[in-house]
Amino acid sequence: MSMLFRTHLRLARASVRQNRTRSFLTCLGIAIGIGSIILILSLTGSISSLIKGEVKDIGADLVVVRPTRVKDTVTSFIEELTMANTFERSSLSLVDVATISSVGGVTATAPIAVSTNTLRNEENTIPSATVIGTTPDFNTIEPLALKYGVFLNDKNTETAVVIGHNLALNLYKSSNPVGRTLTFYGERFIIVGVLDEVDEAIINFDNVNFNNALFMDIDMMEKLMGTIQIQQINVRVLNTSLLEPVAGKISDSLKETRFGDTNFSVSYGDAISHPASNLLNTISWILAIVAGISLVVGGVGVMNIMLVSVSERTHEIGIRKAVGASAYNILMQFMFEALILSVLGSILGMMLGYFAAFIVSTITPFSPYISWEIVAITLIATVSVCIIFGTYPALKAARKKPIDSLRHYL
Amino acid sequence: MDDNVVIKLTGLTKRYGYGDTTSYALQNFDLEVKRGEFIMIMGPSGCGKTTLLNIIGLLDRATDGEYYLNGEDVSDISSARQARLRARKIGFVFQDFNLIQNLTVIENVALPLVYVNRPRTVRLKDASAALRRFHLSEREYYRPSQLSGGQQQRVAIARAIVSDPEIILADEPTGNLDSRSSSIVMEELKAIHEEGNTIIMVTHNPSLTVYATRVINMLDGQIDTDVKTVADHNLPQPISVKVKKRRGRKAKEEE
Numbered sequence: 001m002s003m004l005f006r007t008h009l010r011l012a013r014a015s016v017r018q019n020r021t022r023s024f025l026t027c028l029g030i031a032i033g034i035g036s037i038i039l040i041l042s043l044t045g046s047i048s049s050l051i052k053g054e055v056k057d058i059g060a061d062l063v064v065v066r067p068t069r070v071k072d073t074v075t076s077f078i079e080e081l082t083m084a085n086t087f088e089r090s091s092l093s094l095v096d097v098a099t100i101s102s103v104g105g106v107t108a109t110a111p112i113a114v115s116t117n118t119l120r121n122e123e124n125t126i127p128s129a130t131v132i133g134t135t136p137d138f139n140t141i142e143p144l145a146l147k148y149g150v151f152l153n154d155k156n157t158e159t160a161v162v163i164g165h166n167l168a169l170n171l172y173k174s175s176n177p178v179g180r181t182l183t184f185y186g187e188r189f190i191i192v193g194v195l196d197e198v199d200e201a202i203i204n205f206d207n208v209n210f211n212n213a214l215f216m217d218i219d220m221m222e223k224l225m226g227t228i229q230i231q232q233i234n235v236r237v238l239n240t241s242l243l244e245p246v247a248g249k250i251s252d253s254l255k256e257t258r259f260g261d262t263n264f265s266v267s268y269g270d271a272i273s274h275p276a277s278n279l280l281n282t283i284s285w286i287l288a289i290v291a292g293i294s295l296v297v298g299g300v301g302v303m304n305i306m307l308v309s310v311s312e313r314t315h316e317i318g319i320r321k322a323v324g325a326s327a328y329n330i331l332m333q334f335m336f337e338a339l340i341l342s343v344l345g346s347i348l349g350m351m352l353g354y355f356a357a358f359i360v361s362t363i364t365p366f367s368p369y370i371s372w373e374i375v376a377i378t379l380i381a382t383v384s385v386c387i388i389f390g391t392y393p394a395l396k397a398a399r400k401k402p403i404d405s406l407r408h409y410l
Numbered sequence: 411m412d413d414n415v416v417i418k419l420t421g422l423t424k425r426y427g428y429g430d431t432t433s434y435a436l437q438n439f440d441l442e443v444k445r446g447e448f449i450m451i452m453g454p455s456g457c458g459k460t461t462l463l464n465i466i467g468l469l470d471r472a473t474d475g476e477y478y479l480n481g482e483d484v485s486d487i488s489s490a491r492q493a494r495l496r497a498r499k500i501g502f503v504f505q506d507f508n509l510i511q512n513l514t515v516i517e518n519v520a521l522p523l524v525y526v527n528r529p530r531t532v533r534l535k536d537a538s539a540a541l542r543r544f545h546l547s548e549r550e551y552y553r554p555s556q557l558s559g560g561q562q563q564r565v566a567i568a569r570a571i572v573s574d575p576e577i578i579l580a581d582e583p584t585g586n587l588d589s590r591s592s593s594i595v596m597e598e599l600k601a602i603h604e605e606g607n608t609i610i611m612v613t614h615n616p617s618l619t620v621y622a623t624r625v626i627n628m629l630d631g632q633i634d635t636d637v638k639t640v641a642d643h644n645l646p647q648p649i650s651v652k653v654k655k656r657r658g659r660k661a662k663e664e665e
Binding site for chain 1 (some may be wrong): 464467469470489490493494496497498502504508509510512521522524525526527530569573
């Protein structure tokens, strides 16, 4: 059996080699499909590994509480994807923050309330700056590199703010405006610190670009604006082994104080990065489906070429049958040919995909991300393309009657 | 049944078409072929010669009647079994050689061995031996298109005998050849026959009947005349059969 297997393989290889250009073009069809799947998967993979890496950097003892909405229909799911979080009232409040910080095992609690507002000083006006309301704990949970000055602390909550690198440049044309003032909601604040520049393209798990942000005390923010939107609450736990029980406790006590309302999520570990990239996930799935469609087109190309090959080689099929080939032998011969085309195409596609991902990585901070899942997915896709689109032509070849085929000349 | 009978056909009928368009390529055809016979089948075009050869070669099926190959009824066997028998028991030689153009000469000759699961080295060795027999050793790695017609037909004959079949079927093997090549090919067939092989050959050329041990003239799907030029007991026999017979005779004498 294995002998016949090798013979089929050799035959198929010879036949693919005979029609080099045609085989190459057929492979290209598959390669484009596989390549785009690889590109998409490796890019989304690299984004989520970036976020995971960030979570790892900050420490594995982090719990994140996020507001959620009831997902009962498809429409609400789509709404959630399309509308920015700030448009809707967050289900988390400062009461929840207090509840969480009173849970045993919690060492620090930092809510993140985000709003987009106008900031001005004597010279400039920034119409849409990101204002982040948080607590001094923020710096202990997620140590930020300060370029100048200090972060918010318990003593300066009334009047102090910390601003990001770009915001400092835009407002003051200076990278060190510590000690100067700005106006927000009619109140005057003193800048006590400036953050170091952060890589903008990195999507962090807070979903905020710190370069353009202004940090202020969350109580002060609420006092000024009346309402605040808490986007998430970051919680640091005493040590990693307590992660799971403390997350459970947070969940329980929140449920209790909110009278059974469960419109929030408590996540830790890798799960932290998932909700943040919800939209990203959906987009990448849609892209993957589009890539899958192009793979199907490639498969149709394989089928087309196989049909041509079968009808071109009708006479050969007749000869082979006359000297003793069974229908099964012929079937396998053409299946192997389809398999070789698909495998060559997918190898080419993998190279194309990683090359494209490499090109993208030179422009963006994403590095091409290779995992066994991606290779497995491509392998499965290749084999199924071969089986789905190779079977019909191969069956057609196998069913040919020997005497009719022998009489068939080109 | 006489174990020297290789092929037995009884009441073989091949019908084409239905109703008004019905035509018969073979009608109630009976034939018994003994081991070692060299049969020439002659007759006008359309008398059913090729159809008969195709049915004997298990490439086609009769509409009616029975076909025994080596005593086994093969009229209703599956096409997979047909293929297996074609690979092991039957060698074909065609008028237009039917060599695969993209394979080398030696690969063409080795082709039947692929389907009886011989390892590649064995296949090439056997094919090389068969080619040597037809003085084509230097042409092993040529393509068929690089050979003359006579050489191509000899390659085809080498392919037909490489798997040591029971019967060799030749459909006008000299039809496309000039007289010189054609006599070379016939000499080769004669040599194969003298080794005890059974050959059934279809031809239009009456001068070739000198090679035959039996000449059958066909007309309208039936036997017109059937002449044996060599007595049954004088037919060449394969070595294995001769050895078996001698042993049987010895055993009888000892009794």
